[in-house]
Amino acid sequence: MKFICLGYADPDTFSKVSESEMNSMMDECFVYDDMLRKNGHFTGGEALQGPETAATLRWTNGKVAVTDGPFAETKEQLGGILILEARDLNHAIELISNHPGVTFGPWEIRPAADLSEMLRESEKRRGTA
């Protein structure tokens, strides 16, 4: 089953960490990601650049409005996305629980939605099936 795992962290905590500590933390994360890959659990993922680099689009008054900065005005910001292949939700929870990144901040785990049926119907309607 596919699970989308969103890792959040307070950007401030990273600014306070020494370079060698940072290197050590990243090493741990990379090693774990490699293990996930090797065992067929890691099917995708990306780290995100900092929240200050974000642009947020909103549909307001019939048009798109762009603001600089992230959508959420929270202390903890999205730091990375991991697409996980796991047997079930408890397995996904175990895999993320053991990820060194779990200490940085909350992780949200959600099963991927299977839109293939919806897609099939849509293609039928559009005659592109």
Add this chain to the structure above:
Amino acid sequence: MLDSIYRAESGRILATLIRLLGDFDRAEEAMHDAFGAALVQWPKDGVPANPRAWLVSTGRFKAIDALRRRARFDASQDELAARLETQPVAEDPSVEDDRLRLIFVCCHPALAPEARVALTLREVCGLTTEEIARAFLTTPPALAQRIVRAKAKIRELKLPYQVPSAEELPERLGPVLHVVYLVFNEGYYATSGDSVTRADLSAEAIRLGRVLHELLPNAEVMGLLALMLLQESRRAARTSEDGEVILLEDQDRSRWDRAAIAEGIALVERALSTRRFGAYTLQAAIAAVHSEAATADATDWAQIVALYNALFGIEPTPVVELNRAAAIAMRDGAAAGLQRIDAILARGDLGDYLFAHSARADLLRRLGRTDEARAAYERALALARQEPEKRFLENRLRDLSKSAVLDDYMSKKEKPT
């Protein structure tokens, strides 16, 4: 092929790995890694002579590897890895014990009751979180949380992976049998929507019962397995094609599974002969009396009442009393049974129990007390939660109206003009 090995052996392999590694999560990870390795290596090197031993051994090494890797950042893991490496791996006979150990841990009294069921289904039966959540009508995250908490509790309390000693066994076996029967009942009272999932639950429970029977010579274990087999034997006859409930007395007995019945009866007889039987065995014996009757009319109600008397002696609950009253009605007539049910309700027991009212309604109907029967069926209907039950009661109410109309017509016909 690996798929069928997974289905057949993963329970045992997990149980052994839990014993060797001392931790559920580590063991699960190890097992997944081992199967992953098999997927890659067996096509190349061929399937090993003893697949299970290969998987256990591989799982163990992969777990030690994983610990070594984590030890780079956490020295305690290294110590654990060293200990695991030098630990002697016991031979196959203990594999059977491992599954039993696992069942007893999952059903430990220190864990919350819902947690025991969830843990057993996932760790012993191999169901996924999503399947279990669906079967128990809750959400995967809620169920996942239950399982995470239960595992944390096991770690926190250091609950031992051990089959309880002979002295502890009686009180420890109870929760295990209770969990198994709960799982069976979830599958037994299937609503037509989820009938596929839920029928599988009954099969899982019976499988668990068989594992227990194989590993633990005990009358109540036999009794529970017999009870489940005898109840399951009627599955095909219990519901019509439209998903309507068919009562025992109306079932087409040619659709009963005779092999399951034979097995169930044999188990009941063995359990009774030990003279150390309990409630499950007696319930199974009652089911056996029904199963032995070629037709509903041929049912030995006297024996059933006697068995209920014995059951009431061990388990003096209002529900047992109610079931006994229904049997007494069959043996001595509706009035005798009705009197007993009225007494139970008058005491203040079972007022909210749908079957008390539906049983009472049925007896009133047989006695021709139609208006009272109607009121009782309506009371039962108000308490009904599942669709098939509601429809059954609605049909009974409809039949009552029909027969009331007919009675009225007949009585008018007979009046002299």
